Amino acid sequence: MAGFFISFFMIDKKAIQNELERVVLIAVKTPDVSEAQVQEYLDELAFLTETAGAVPEKRFVQNLQQPDKRTYVGSGKLEQIIDYLKIHEINTVIFDDELSPSQLRNLERDMQCRVLDRTNLILDIFARRARTAHSKTQVELAQYQYLLPRLTRMWTHLERQRGGIGMRGPGEKEIETDRRIIREKIARLKEEMELIDRQKSTQRQNRGKMVRVALVGYTNVGKSTLMNVLSKSEVFAENKLFATLDTTVRKVVIDNLPFLLADTVGFIRKLPHHLVESFKSTLDEVREADLLVHVVDISHPGFEQQVEVVTQTLREIDDSDKPTIMVFNKIDAYSFKPKQADDLTPLTRENLSLDDLKQTWMGKNPSTIFISAINKVNFVEFRNLLYQEVKKIHVTRFPFNDFLYDDSYDAENDVE
The missing domain is CATH 3.40.50.300 (P-loop containing nucleotide triphosphate hydrolases)
Structure with missing residues (x-):
């Protein structure tokens, strides 16, 4: 079960094995950010993407007063991105902000592709870079905390079974079971981190x-x-x-x-x-x-x-x-x-x-x-x-x- 959850954070095995894994980067320019700053932020997002093992192929930027609450970008820009993904057969998009659970769910449904946000991408890089048991525990804890409010998007396959007697109940129970498992995992990891913190504090005192x-x-x-x-x-x-x-x-x-x-x-x-x-x-x-x-x-x-x-x-x-x-x-x-x-x-x-x-x-x-x-x-x-x-x-x-x-x-x- 834990292995399944952790795999949720990985871009894809192909992203590690195939250097030609292509992604699209997306950002919103608000009035308080200059055009140069947006490009600089996207440059950094591109560098993060390359560090994670993928290749950024295209950038989309939309001028908005604030990101759309439903899909981050407006409907017109969203259609433009979807058309580009279909024409160029790209299956991954990365947004330069942390998306809400509802935004992730809406975007994956509309785009029919893998949607990552900046936080997800950084967590993936941290998971790859962690070498010691200490840093691995730190990253795993952060991953589960990020995942918990986003669990429902992993069960959208149940929507295809509309009208099936008893289908929605088990699905909901399955989600609640997974939430309980994750909460227990978070609690255990926090206990491990408290122990590690005490050990590190003692180590620093011994210096x-x-x-x-x-x-x-x-x-x-x-x-x-x-x-x-x-x-x-x-x-x-x-x-x-x-x-x-x-x-x-x-x-x-x-x-x-x-x-x-x-x-x-x-x-x-x-x-x-x-x-x-x-x-x-x-x-x-x-x-x-x-x-x-x-x-x-x-x-x-x-x-x-x-x-x-x-x-x-x-x-x-x-x-x-x-x-x-x-x-x-x-x-x-x-x-x-x-x-x-x-x-x-x-x-x-x-x-x-x-x-x-x-x-x-x-x-x-x-x-x-x-x-x-x-x-x-x-x-x-x-x-x-x-x-x-x-x-x-x-x-x-x-x-x-x-x-x-x-x-x-x-x-x-x-x-x-």
Whole structure:
């Protein structure tokens, strides 16, 4: 039974085995969102789709005051999408928002194809990326919480048996049975998560008073690469979204100054609240850190919006007032379009060079640095900055020790 439910979240086995699995992406542009932002959001949705093993072939965007309550998009746009799906024989559509259970049910009935929303897609990626028992439990809990209110769409086949005496009753009882099973499963998983959280809390306490530093940032900004370079370890890093789900902790020593460095799961726009709740212990690693290293992909066209997403997420977990080093990574990939002398259009971020950016708010904070982790550009300067910030915290805890520390804690295999 559990295997059946979990398979509900997978795009399809073909999506893993066949790189030509094609999907259509759909979004609604509301008045408070610009056209450029919508395209940026769809770019991210396309990247998520590719990470999940499918190929986005077509995008549909509709201008609406707000998404349609019944089918997310209007009836005319819906017919246009259905015609495209039939002509090109595409069987999967993905929406760039979380759809309500009724929207999912209506869309699947009208489109006669597999309908996924952004939350479903992210949960699928998390399920693929989870490696440890801890992260697998977190993802499974989030999946069941997402599934519970959407169970009825799995039983629409019973509608074909209209008029059959006794057919609706057993169907309804079957759904209630499955709901009870899922509720029991959620309760058991929550108990497991509480046990894991207690174990992780004890583990963090056993680390003593050593300064804790957490790498935070949007997904795919280079946190794991930076972790590898700093700690000389082999944390999994890949140019895909959510390459890292399990929090990894390493002990790092810079000039005889020790501290613990944690690589955490990346944040993302519209992160499903099921995942925020399930990954509580991962967020606890951020909460209990003494210093945050906020890594930003400066080569991304929407990096400022990504910074705001991370900042807002930190606010939500009451963790936005800690000392923070801003690390603008991937300067080797940064590009811009210089304005021509006769160009009278207003100056935009796309026209600014890296040196120009350093003269803005980004470079005015002394705890800000521009680097390339993969090429180790400005890496010595970054290590020095990190050393100075950790030292400020360290001397408050060990004011009379000249960097004497307990070497009993081994973070080499501390993977959460």
